[in-house]
Amino acid sequence: MTKQTRGTCGASVVFEDLSKSFGERGVLHGVDLAIPPGQFVAVVGRSGSGKSTLLRLLCGLEQPTAGQARVVDADGKDARDQVRVVFQEPRLLPWKTLLANVGIGTRGKNDALVHQVLTSVGLGDRLHDYPGVLSGGQKQRVALARALVHEPCVMLLDEPFGALDALTRIEAQRLVEDLWAERGFTALLVTHDVTEAVLLADRVLLIEEGRIAESFEVAVARPRRRDNVQLARIAAAVLDRIFSGNASEAPLSGARERPSRSATVAALAGI
8 A cells, every 4th residue: 555644544444244225126235345444445347236336325325225334433433424425427516616616515614725625636726717617637636626625534436537538537547546645545446447446456346246256455566557567467367257257366466365254244343
């Protein structure tokens, strides 16, 4: 993991026997997972496997059918109010300036803080512009700033780069990694891009048919280059697993393990 420059502010994320159904259709089935503070986790899998539903349950946009999703701070207290989400669409209000868009819901935080956060995403000189004059990448930077101004302990990223062109996507990936390294929040990224997942994450989780089928540790030092051979091998192994349904025998950088309920229970005991 990248060395934190401000100390770890992240909270623990715990899913315990989590299930979700919409009517007769089951989407998630008995998910057990523990994410320690400050870790960057990416979730990959085919469309409809339950990736985005996992995030929606964690931030409270959906309620579980069974089990629970928890966010816990260092004192063991509920920290759900310290979770923020960045979606694929920026969802900005076109009639408000960037300053006003980022300041929504800050409850008394001053404009100086909003300015500081916009500066951190490279838009400090655009405070009084409106979303309509921004590029797609710039709009997504504003969406990041809107989440960051609340100083979250957990950041949920639901395909945040999916609508960006290739070069802008690379810039956005680097920005998110830099912000995560600086601020130390726990990050949970949903993406269809396996290369992106391996490049950014400490751990890549594969979801199949509503269950966590496999976990891949990405034990590669940061900063990472996109042409890193170890990253390419891990990405290839993840793709092999997705398309074949069977674990590859090729050695990886870092551990690879089947998720187990006992590991999650052990993590819960320490919270």
